[in-house]
Amino acid sequence: MPVTDTQFQSSYYRGRFAPSPTGPLHFGSLVTAVGSYLDAKSHHGEWLIRVEDLDTPRVVPSASRDILVMLEKLGMEWDGQVVYQSQRHDLYSNAVALFNKRExxxxxxxxxxxxxDSSIVGISGPIYPGTCRDSIRNTHNWINDRKQSSVRVKTDQRVVALTDCVQGFLSQHIGKDIGDFVLRRADGIFAYQLAVVVDDAQQNITHVVRGSDLLDSTPRQIFLQQLLGYATPVYMHLPIVTNEEGEKLSKQTFAAPVSQFNVSFQLVAALKFLGQNPPRGLLGCDLNTFWQWAISHWNADNVTRTGMPTVFMT
Known part of the structure; x- marks a missing residue:
């Protein structure tokens, strides 16, 4: 069950790092891991790991294990057991069934x-024109037919707004800017927008710290939270690390994996990118010393929208 509003207080903090196992941990994902970890630990909160492996065609075998091993080598300790989205289909199915019951x-x-061909382009691609919204269905059990149809949620005229801890104010008119969006694909795979909302509520997540590439999807998630009666977490979208061509570091842009050697140099670089001004004495230090300093000196107000230069300190 989701936490109540009274639990969303500064004395209660429950965050998470949710990597997708499409490849090894790279510097961009390291920045997100470090930022979410420090924000949780500096608030004396919990830091959970959730592996977002729903999109099975993109999952790389052993990637989730490799990511967890690297986090351990970096000295990052998570709370509780690791959760895998691929093992939580019943939760997502129940949410879709509830939406269907409510029409x-x-x-x-x-x-x-x-x-x-029939849409205008919006914030996140073509805005669905509602072609199937009013179609007559003669079967009552279409919700279980995963072979031919996707499942879309009906949007409305509400404006969803949030003030992100780093990126500032954002608002979206869900119906006009996004349109009815997919909760379950035609191939049966549940959409990220639905899964992350259900998971954050079920895991009692109070604070979401992640990359700003997901900022535009946050109003959709708040919209689903409102429909399901879930509380909305505090959001902090960290700046995205890019390569020399201005592309986000990813498997598609051939981002180099984080090395298991000289990990303190990479951790210091992540701190520097996040505007934390680490002292040179942290270079080459042991992990306990690094994390003690980083947690005690974490200041989210120093994180900028675009991040500091990604130059490794030498």
Missing amino acids: MVYPCVCSRKEIA
């Missing part, structure tokens, strides 16, 4: 090409 979702058989 908040409908099946969609439109292809990507059909949507692209």
Whole structure:
């Protein structure tokens, strides 16, 4: 069950790091891990690990294990057991069934090409024009048909707004800016927007610290939280690390994995990117010394929207 509003106080902090196992941990994901870890530990809170392995075609075998091993080598200690989204399908199915009972979702058989050809482009791609929203369905059990249709949630005229701890104020008119969006794909895979909302509520997450590439999707998640009666966490979207071409570090841009050697140099570089001004004495120090300093000196107000230069200290 989600926590109540009275639990969302500064004395109660429960954060998480949620990597996708599509490849090894790289510097960009290291920055997110370090930022979320320090914000949790500096508040004497809990830091959970959730492996977001829903999109099975993109999952790399052994990647989740390699990520966890690297986190251990970096001296990062998580609370509780690691949670895998691939083992939580029943939770997501229950949420979709609840939406269906409330007549908040409908099946969609439109292809990507059909949507692209008949839509205007919005914040996150083509805005679905609602082609299937009012279609008549003669079968009552379409919700269980995973072979032909995706499941879309009905949006409305509400404006969802949030003030992010780093990126500032953001608002979206869900119906106009996004349109009805997918909760379950036609291939049966649940959408990230649904899974992360259900997981954060079920795990009692009070603070979400993640990359700013996910900022535009946050209003959609708040929208789902409102529909399901969940409390909304505090959000902090950290700056994205880019390569020399300005591309986000990722498997697709051939980002180099974090090395298990000289880990303190990489950790210090992550601190510097996050604006924490680490002393040179942290270079080459033991991990206990590093984390003691980093936790006691963490200041989220020093994190900028775009991050500091990603130059390793030598």
